[in-house]
Amino acid sequence: MHIHALDTYCPGTSPIHRLDPRVKLVLTGLFILTAALVPDREWGAFGALEALVLLTILLSSVGLVRVQRRSAVAMPFVLAALTVAFSTPGRVLWRLPLPGIPLTVTDAGLLRFLSIAARSYLSVQAAILLAATTPFPDLLWGMRALRIPRTLVAITGFLYRYLFVLADEARRMLQAREARSGAPDGRGGGSVAWRAQVTGSMAGTLFLRSYERSERIYMAMLARGYDGTVRTLSPPSLRLVDWIVGLLVGMLLAALLLLTFDA
Numbered sequence: 343m344h345i346h347a348l349d350t351y352c353p354g355t356s357p358i359h360r361l362d363p364r365v366k367l368v369l370t371g372l373f374i375l376t377a378a379l380v381p382d383r384e385w386g387a388f389g390a391l392e393a394l395v396l397l398t399i400l401l402s403s404v405g406l407v408r409v410q411r412r413s414a415v416a417m418p419f420v421l422a423a424l425t426v427a428f429s430t431p432g433r434v435l436w437r438l439p440l441p442g443i444p445l446t447v448t449d450a451g452l453l454r455f456l457s458i459a460a461r462s463y464l465s466v467q468a469a470i471l472l473a474a475t476t477p478f479p480d481l482l483w484g485m486r487a488l489r490i491p492r493t494l495v496a497i498t499g500f501l502y503r504y505l506f507v508l509a510d511e512a513r514r515m516l517q518a519r520e521a522r523s524g525a526p527d528g529r530g531g532g533s534v535a536w537r538a539q540v541t542g543s544m545a546g547t548l549f550l551r552s553y554e555r556s557e558r559i560y561m562a563m564l565a566r567g568y569d570g571t572v573r574t575l576s577p578p579s580l581r582l583v584d585w586i587v588g589l590l591v592g593m594l595l596a597a598l599l600l601l602t603f604d605a
Contacts, residue, residue, distance in 0.1 A: 350412065350473045358402035358475045362584040363484030369591050370472045376595045377464040380602050382457040387602045388464065394594075395467045404474045413466045423458045427451040478502055483574050496570045504559075508552055515544050 353359075358366075373391070380387045399409050432450030472481075478499075485495045519540060 350470060351477055352404045352408070352474045354403055354475070356401060356403045356475070358398060358471075361475075361587060362578055362580050363476050363480040364487050364580070365584045365588045366472055366476055367481065367484045367488060369588060370468050372592055372595050373468045374465045376599050377461045377468075379599055380461070382454050384457075384602045385460075387598055388457075388460045390598055391464050392467075394591075395464065395471065399467075399471060402471065402475050404471070409467060409470055409474065412470050413463060416466045417459070417463060420459045420462045423455060426458065427455045430454050479574070480578075483577065486571070487577075492570050504552075504556075507555075508548070511551065512544075512548055515548065519544065 373394075377388075377391055380391070396406070399406050427447050428445050428451060430448055430451030432448030434446045435449055435452065436447055438445040438447070476484075482495055482499050485498070486492065
């Protein structure tokens with residue numbers, strides 16, 4: 343298997359690594375919920391949440407640059423919310439000179455877009471930090487221990503496990519296509535239509551291979567007694583420090599959210 347970029351876990355012995363997976367899952371969910379509920383333009387609250395994330399990153403020793411680099415990869419998806427800058431009523435900041443399309447950027451729309459971007463960036467950092475400090479089997483066990491539906495946990499586990507296999511299969515198909523579409527002048531392939539046809543065929547082939555592989559794997563697992571339950575030989579138990587950290591951070595997030603609504 344050659345695709346390693348999808349595995350974001352960073353082994354370590356930091357206090358964040360040693361926290362119970364259930365506590366980390368609950369606190370990450372509460373953090374994302376708090377970031378989503380913070381009203382627009384509450385830059386002080388966003389700054390406090392970012393300071394909490396940065397402090398946790400430093401305590402985890404996974405690397406500040408590593409987390410920020412991986413978080414930046416997901417930020418282009420925030421551009422999907424760019425339309426709020428044009429559709430929110432407010433004072434016009436500037437007009438885009440597009441023929442036949444009167445687009446105006448308002449101050450309220452721009453501030454709302456920046457608030458959405460801040461929420462998204464905070465949430466992505468929290469999710470990446472969770473994946474970087476918790477092995478994926480522990481995350482699955484924690485999800486099941488928190489009474490998340492067994493089917494959802496099983497789907498998540500299979501998706502993560504076989505995403506590497508599918509990515510490696512797609513890489514081999516791309517390599518085979520390049521080897522069969524070379525030209526004497528150094529340029530590969532044919533026209534754009536030809537490339538589109540080949541790409542469509544590759545996508546269909548990858549789907550069929552994935553479907554057939556899933557059937558074989560599922561039947562083999564059923565034959566070995568699989569019932570969809572995540573099991574572990576030594577399930578962790580909640581320690582006193584886990585309870586203290588969970589209560590303190592949960593109260594901090596609740597207090598921060600209450601302060602933003604009272605302001």
